[in-house]
Amino acid sequence: MWTHPRAIGLLIGYGLDRVFADPKRWHPVAGFGTTALHVERVLYRDSRSVGVIHASTLIGSAAAIGIASSRAAARVGAPVETVLVAAATWAALGGTSLSRVGGRMADCLDSGELEGARALLPSLCGRDPESLDSDGLARAALESIAENTSDAAVGVLVWGACAGVPGILAYRASNTLDAMVGYRSEKYLRFGWAAARIDDVLNLVPARATGLATVLVAPLVHGSPVEAAKMWRRDASKHPSPNAGVAEASAAGALGLQLGGRTQYRHGVENRPTLGDGVSPTARDLRRSVTLSTRVQELSVIASAILAVAIGQARIRRHRRT
Numbered sequence: 320m321w322t323h324p325r326a327i328g329l330l331i332g333y334g335l336d337r338v339f340a341d342p343k344r345w346h347p348v349a350g351f352g353t354t355a356l357h358v359e360r361v362l363y364r365d366s367r368s369v370g371v372i373h374a375s376t377l378i379g380s381a382a383a384i385g386i387a388s389s390r391a392a393a394r395v396g397a398p399v400e401t402v403l404v405a406a407a408t409w410a411a412l413g414g415t416s417l418s419r420v421g422g423r424m425a426d427c428l429d430s431g432e433l434e435g436a437r438a439l440l441p442s443l444c445g446r447d448p449e450s451l452d453s454d455g456l457a458r459a460a461l462e463s464i465a466e467n468t469s470d471a472a473v474g475v476l477v478w479g480a481c482a483g484v485p486g487i488l489a490y491r492a493s494n495t496l497d498a499m500v501g502y503r504s505e506k507y508l509r510f511g512w513a514a515a516r517i518d519d520v521l522n523l524v525p526a527r528a529t530g531l532a533t534v535l536v537a538p539l540v541h542g543s544p545v546e547a548a549k550m551w552r553r554d555a556s557k558h559p560s561p562n563a564g565v566a567e568a569s570a571a572g573a574l575g576l577q578l579g580g581r582t583q584y585r586h587g588v589e590n591r592p593t594l595g596d597g598v599s600p601t602a603r604d605l606r607r608s609v610t611l612s613t614r615v616q617e618l619s620v621i622a623s624a625i626l627a628v629a630i631g632q633a634r635i636r637r638h639r640r641t
Contacts, residue, residue: 324400326627329479331401332408333620340415347410351381352495359500363510370510374496374517381492385485407484411491413471414616417443417464421609424460428453428602436460443467445502446582457600461608462578465570466563468612470494473532474525476623480630493518519561526562528622529615530555530569536614537573540607547572550595557592564594571595574607 341348355377362373385407392399420442427436436456437448444463451459474494478486497518500511534547550572551565558564558579571578571594578600579591600608 322397323628323631324397325404325480325483325631326624328401328404329408329476329620329627330624331405332412332479333476333616335405335409336412336415339409340419341413348413348491348495351377351492352499355496355499365506365509367509367512370500371513373500373510374493374513377496378489378492378517382485382489385483385488389484403484404479404487407487408475408479411475411479411487414468414612417467417471418609418613421460421464421605421612424456425602425605425609428457428605445498454599454601457602457605458578458580459582461570461574461576461600461605462567464605464608464612465567465578466560468570468615469522469526469529469562469566472612472616473529473619474522476619477525477528477626478521480623480627490521493521522562526565528619530565532615532618532622533566533569533573533611536611536618539614540573540611542573542575542611544573546575546596554592554594557594559589559591568594570608570611571597573611574600574604576600576604 358373358377362369388403389400392403420439424436424439424443427433427439431453433453433456436453437451440446440448440451440456440459443460446459448456448459471494474490475487478490482489493514496514497511499514500507501515501518502511530547530551534544534551537544537547547569551569554568554571555564558567567578570576575595575597576599577593577595577597579593582589582591
């Protein structure tokens with residue numbers, strides 16, 4: 320049973336996330352965010368070079384903790400390695416909370432409770448909820464669910480399969496920093512540049528894994544794999560993010576929707592290119608996007624466990640040859 324602790328740990332951690340989601344108190348990611356905020360207050364300068372130091376220090380520290388804990392667990396034995404991977408996976412995953420918030424927002428929009436939906440939106444994205452009507456809230460939530468399916472779920476699983484606990488912690492640290500300082504606002508344009516670029520690099524593979532999974536599971540939400548692949552190929556590059564565009568364009572194609580357009584953030588307005596050929600999202604489409612996200616996550620954890628086994632087998636074969 321313990322031959323492949325990384326694969327087993329990923330599956331257990333995913334299961335824990337499905338059952339318990341994110342803890343409301345003492346969440347490790349929230350603790351990292353608090354630490355990052357303290358470091359930012361000390362280091363902040365309107366400078367790219369200082370931003371590089373800020374991001375490298377925090378992400379490197381997370382990776383170092385992962386390396387040290389993994390080595391200690393390996394000395395004890397495979398069962399402890401499995402527990403460590405499971406704990407890190409559960410702590411880093413945010414897919415279940417993402418789906419639950421999306422479902423609650425759809426409930427609010429269905430019942431006309433716009434204030435309730437506006438109160439929920441900041442937990443999904445940084446847009447200004449007060450400026451959005453029902454359809455605007457649905458679109459904002461749907462786009463965030465599409466992007467964060469990659470950021471909060473698939474990326475964790477991919478990096479967990481490839482690099483174990485150090486990969487999980489470094490990836491989650493990078494993603495959290497990007498959410499904190501990776502904005503194109505006046506304050507963070509230079510200081511947050513490094514955090515945003517590191518996150519772009521670390522998400523190159525997860526975003527495309529998300530796009531592929533979206534194509535494969537599109538029929539489960541009465542969508543078209545052909546359209547999902549077509550919109551990915553045609554529209555992903557229009558998005559200002561090299562990774563969010565893949566997740567959002569493939570989701571738009573799978574759901575038969577059009578995403579993008581005028582996007583109101585707290586720091587200003589961005590006029591995004593449109594993705595997809597369909598109609599604008601509604602609350603009903605938001606529910607479909609939650610289902611799509613869940614199915615993508617399910618496929619991704621299976622694929623990640625298989626990848627972890629393959630990597631583990633390759634390591635075993637190399638060890639036997641030496």
